[in-house]
Amino acid sequence: MRPTVTNQVSFERVDGVLLVSLAGRWQLRRGLASSEALEKEFQGVPRIVRVAFDAKRLNDWDTSILTFLATVSDVARQRGVPVDPAGLPPGIHRLLDLAEAVPERQGARQEARHAPLLERIGTGTLAVAGSARELLSFVGDMAITFVRLFRMKARYRASDLFLLIQQCGPQALPIVTLISFLVGVILAFVGAVQLKQFGAQLYVANLVGVAMVREMGAMMTAILMAGRTGAAFAAQIGTMKVTQEIDAFTTLGLSPLEFLVLPRTVALILMMPLLCVYADVVGIAGGAAIGVGMLDLSWTTYVQQTVHAVSMRDLAGGVFKSGVYGVLIALAGCLRGLQSGTSSSAVGDAATSAVVSGIVAIIVACGVFAVVFYVLGI
Amino acid sequence: MTQEAIAAGTAPHIIVRDLTMAFGSFVLMHDLTFTINHGDVFIIMGGSGSGKSTLLRHLIGLMEPARGEILYGAINFTRSSGPEREQILQGVGVLFQSGALWSAMTLAENIGLPLEEYTDLSPAEIRDVASLKLALVGLKGFEDYYPSQISGGMQKRAGLARAMALDPRILFFDEPSAGLDPITARLLDELILELRDSLGTTVVVVTHDLASIYTIGNNSIFLDSDARTITASGSPQELRAHAQDAKLRSFLTRGGTHNP
Numbered sequence: 001m002r003p004t005v006t007n008q009v010s011f012e013r014v015d016g017v018l019l020v021s022l023a024g025r026w027q028l029r030r031g032l033a034s035s036e037a038l039e040k041e042f043q044g045v046p047r048i049v050r051v052a053f054d055a056k057r058l059n060d061w062d063t064s065i066l067t068f069l070a071t072v073s074d075v076a077r078q079r080g081v082p083v084d085p086a087g088l089p090p091g092i093h094r095l096l097d098l099a100e101a102v103p104e105r106q107g108a109r110q111e112a113r114h115a116p117l118l119e120r121i122g123t124g125t126l127a128v129a130g131s132a133r134e135l136l137s138f139v140g141d142m143a144i145t146f147v148r149l150f151r152m153k154a155r156y157r158a159s160d161l162f163l164l165i166q167q168c169g170p171q172a173l174p175i176v177t178l179i180s181f182l183v184g185v186i187l188a189f190v191g192a193v194q195l196k197q198f199g200a201q202l203y204v205a206n207l208v209g210v211a212m213v214r215e216m217g218a219m220m221t222a223i224l225m226a227g228r229t230g231a232a233f234a235a236q237i238g239t240m241k242v243t244q245e246i247d248a249f250t251t252l253g254l255s256p257l258e259f260l261v262l263p264r265t266v267a268l269i270l271m272m273p274l275l276c277v278y279a280d281v282v283g284i285a286g287g288a289a290i291g292v293g294m295l296d297l298s299w300t301t302y303v304q305q306t307v308h309a310v311s312m313r314d315l316a317g318g319v320f321k322s323g324v325y326g327v328l329i330a331l332a333g334c335l336r337g338l339q340s341g342t343s344s345s346a347v348g349d350a351a352t353s354a355v356v357s358g359i360v361a362i363i364v365a366c367g368v369f370a371v372v373f374y375v376l377g378i
Numbered sequence: 379m380t381q382e383a384i385a386a387g388t389a390p391h392i393i394v395r396d397l398t399m400a401f402g403s404f405v406l407m408h409d410l411t412f413t414i415n416h417g418d419v420f421i422i423m424g425g426s427g428s429g430k431s432t433l434l435r436h437l438i439g440l441m442e443p444a445r446g447e448i449l450y451g452a453i454n455f456t457r458s459s460g461p462e463r464e465q466i467l468q469g470v471g472v473l474f475q476s477g478a479l480w481s482a483m484t485l486a487e488n489i490g491l492p493l494e495e496y497t498d499l500s501p502a503e504i505r506d507v508a509s510l511k512l513a514l515v516g517l518k519g520f521e522d523y524y525p526s527q528i529s530g531g532m533q534k535r536a537g538l539a540r541a542m543a544l545d546p547r548i549l550f551f552d553e554p555s556a557g558l559d560p561i562t563a564r565l566l567d568e569l570i571l572e573l574r575d576s577l578g579t580t581v582v583v584v585t586h587d588l589a590s591i592y593t594i595g596n597n598s599i600f601l602d603s604d605a606r607t608i609t610a611s612g613s614p615q616e617l618r619a620h621a622q623d624a625k626l627r628s629f630l631t632r633g634g635t636h637n638p
Contacts, residue, residue, distance in 0.1 A: 155495055160482075244478035248540075251438050252492050253467035 006030045007064065008057075011041045016049040018042075018081075020072065023057035026065040033064075035071045042079060051076050053087035066095055073100075138335050142265070145257045149266075154258050164267035168229045172275060175228065176221055180212070180279035183220055184286025187211050192295055201295040205305035208287030213310050217280035218318045219366055221272065222325035226358035230333035233264050234354035237337025238347035246338070256338070265330040272326030273319045280318065317378055321369055325362050332358040389416045390451070391548060391580045392437065397446035399432055406432060407606050410446070412599050419574055419581045419594045421614060424601030425629065430584040431475070433601070434552055437582065438472055439463065468496055471541030475552045477533035479525040485512060485536050486521035492543045511539040515569065531558050538566070542573070548580040549573065555587045567593050588632065592618075600626050 008024040018041055026033075042048060051072065058065075069092065076083045085093050115123070148154040191207040237260055240246050249256045284306055291297040333354040340350035390413045397410040406429045414420045424430045435441045437448060439455065447456040450466045458466065479488050489508040493499055499507065509521055515535040517528075525533050534557065541549055551570070555563035567590050573579045585591060591598070595614040602609040602625060610617055610626045618630045 157491075240481075243476055243481065244474040245480050247435075247440055247474060248472070248478040248480065250440060251467060251470060251472045252495075253464040254492075254495060 007033045007068075009033045009037070009068070011037060013041070013044075013048070016046055018048045018051045019054055020051065021054040021057070022065065023059075025059045026061040026068075028062055028064045030064075033068045035068065035075070038072060038075060042075060042081075048079075048081055051081055051083045053085065055088055055092075058089065061089075061092065063095075065092065066099065069096060070099060134339070135335070138338075139331070141257055142261065142331065145255070145262050148258070149262060154262055155254065156258050156263050160259075161263040161267060164263050165271060167232075168225065168267050169271035169274065172225065172228060172271075173278070175224060176275055176279050177282050179220055179224055180217065180283040181286040183216055184208055184212060184283035184288075185290055187216070187283075188287040188290035192290060196295075201291075202297060202301065202305055204287065204291050204295060205297070205302050206309035208291075209284055209306040209310040210314060212283035212287070213280045213314045213318050215318070215366070217283055218276045218322035218325060219362065220283075221275045221279045221322060222329060222362045223359055225268070225272065225275070225326070226329045226332070226362060227355050229268065230329045230354045230358040231351040233330065233333030234337040234340070234350045235347055237261075237334055238340030238350040241338070241340050242342045242344075242347060261330070261334040261338075264334055265327060268326035268330040269323055272322045272329075276319055276322035277315075280315070313378060317369075317373060321366070324365060324369075328361040328365060329358045332361055390414070391416045391418070392582075393449040394437075395447050395449070397433075397436065397448065398444045399429060399436055399441070400444035405444070405606065407601060408445075409607055410599075410601075412608065412611060414580060414582060415597070416580055417574060417578055418597050419570065419583065421591050421595035421598035422582065422584045422601065423586060423591065423598055423614075423629065425586065425603055428601040428603040430586075430601060431552055434550055434582070434584050438470060438550055439467065468544060469547045470550065471544065471546035471548070472550045473534070473538045473541045473552065473554060475556065477525070477530075477537035479533055479537055479540065481525050484522050484524055485517065485528075485539070488525070488536065489540045489543045492540070496544060507543070508539075511542055512536065514542070515539045516565070531562050534558060535562075535566070538569070545577065546579065548582065551581065551583045551585070553585055553587075554583060555585065555590055563587070563590065564593075566590075570594050586629075588630070600629065602626075 006024055007026045007030065008022070010021045010023075012019040012021065020038075069088070073083050073096070085096065088096075145154060187208045188204050191204045192201060195201055195203050195207070237246070237256075240260070246256050246260075249259055288299065288302045288306075291302045292299055336350045336354035336357065340346050392414040394410055394412050394414075398408045399406045399410075410433065422430045422433055432441065436443055443456055447454055449455060450469075453462065453466060455463070455466055479485070480491070483491065486505055486508040489511050490501075490504045493504045493507055497504075505521070509518070512518060512520060515538050517532060517535055517539065520528060520532070520536070525536065528536070534554070538551075538554075549570075554566055554570075558566065570581055570583070571594055574581055581594075583590075583594070591614045598611065598614050598617065599608045600610040600617070600623075601607075602623075604625075609623055610621060614630070617626065621627045621630060
């Protein structure tokens with residue numbers, strides 16, 4: 001006969017002894033027995049002096065019964081009532097002993113604590129100050145590393161550098177092509193609609209040319225590379241932290257800054273200006289496609305007008321900016337990677353914050369350049 | 379320090395004085411004082427979470443002591459910097475818990491990198507040295523494998539080959555037998571003893587593997603996570619025979635069974 005009864009528990013008081021009768025099938029999948037009735041029994045009068053068990057009608061059991069019994073003994077202990085486990089099957093008895101063999105470590109339990117506002121402001125401020133100090137010392141260390149590079153004393157693997165150049169140069173071309181062509185097209189569209197009102201469609205070439213070369217070429221490439229390469233740097237270096245590869249460098253007296261950060265920074269400084277010039281050209285081509293296809297300009301007119309509008313100075317300014325953006329992307333990516341914690345989610349956070357801080361740094365730098373170039377009259 | 383003293387195993391190699399390890403305001407261990415002699419196989423014992431690996435990270439300079447100092451021979455490692463520190467570190471090899479091989483490089487390149495940086499050997503010679511080190515740990519023929527292509531136990535042995543690349547005077551092992559099958563673990567123990575006997579390498583091992591503690595250790599300390607300091611030191615065999623401290627006895631006898 002298969003018993004189908006689920007967990008059953010009943011209480012009985014005999015001369016101050018609380019007899020807990022356990023019966024039926026106790027299985028985790030069928031749920032736990034409620035302990036509310038138990039609390040009530042303890043609150044009732046007369047006072048209980050001892051807890052005993054009757055398990056004669058117990059069919060089979062798993063840890064669900066242990067969970068219930070642990071609650072019983074906790075409740076009893078809080079009230080100073082002794083528990084007599086004699087009535088329990090020996091298996092349950094032994095497992096309960098095992099669960100209580102190692103006492104709870106003092107202070108091990110972490111309680112969610114709601115910090116007062118002032119404390120949170122204070123911790124927040126200290127954290128900001130701490131990360132500012134970290135940033136400064138990282139930038140300082142990198143400056144020293146670059147000095148060592150120029151004095152030919154920096155140690156890194158040339159093969160690493162070539163691989164990185166490959167990754168952040170040629171391999172980025174398809175996405176840079178797509179995005180900058182579309183940016184050129186969009187700029188041309190916006191300009192065309194406005195300039196048509198004055199019959200000045202020809203100046204679309206000026207608009208697209210100057211905008212791409214001065215700002216958009218460098219910025220779009222930079223934002224792309226922050227998402228593509230900055231995140232990759234952070235993830236690579238973060239993972240190396242998890243696997244102790246960074247520690248392995250340090251204990252050999254090799255600087256992770258020279259071995260990991262330096263080649264990445266150099267690769268981006270070298271590749272960003274090239275990508276930027278390429279993006280400028282593709283963007284202008286995008287503008288030309290609209291100019292020729294929609295505004296009935298000829299290719300020659302469009303090109304002549306662009307050459308006329310864009311000065312070498314504009315081009316140099318854009319290229320210079322892209323180099324600076326390259327440094328920012330590389331440093332943001334590598335710093336976040338080096339700051340990463342040692343869990344998989346920490347590496348994910350590092351990659352995310354590399355992209356965020358990279359893009360923020362790019363936009364801020366772009367603003368600073370705008371003001372400086374204006375003041376210098378470039 | 380004389381050659382005789384080194385040979386007799388009484389010349390101090392690493393001296394730790396009043397070392398306190400802390401994370402922020404949380405003190406993990408305090409007032410650790412011990413000496414590791416030349417040619418010792420020195421075991422750092424203790425239960426899980428007692429700070430064994432953290433102590434090792436202090437000894438190899440990955441963490442700075444909250445208080446106290448670490449001396450390598452006559453040089454104060456804690457206060458050293460620049461070339462002095464680099465020189466000490468070049469005499470040190472570390473086998474990390476997970477092997478920590480550089481995953482972007484082949485095994486030969488992993489072992490070759492320290493040699494490239496610190497010796498004048500030609501690339502062909504470096505490759506020969508790397509092959510020899512791999513052969514010593516039983517990985518002959520695996521020169522051109524990447525770490526991800528070999529098993530965890532093999533990564534660990536390759537990690538040892540890299541730690542031995544520069545023939546360090548002192549080798550640190552963080553849980554060497556963790557994740558190894560019993561036979562490989564025993565081979566590793568034999569290799570450790572062989573390195574000590576033939577090259578005179580000082581070996582510092584963080585472990586709680588009793589079999590290897592008794593096989594290789596000739597000196598040890600026991601970190602007690604409740605007392606937060608060293609509660610016993612000496613040769614593991616003697617500690618097992620004479621230890622009074624209940625916690626240490628239970629550790630050394632696997633909680634009471636007398637034949638670990």
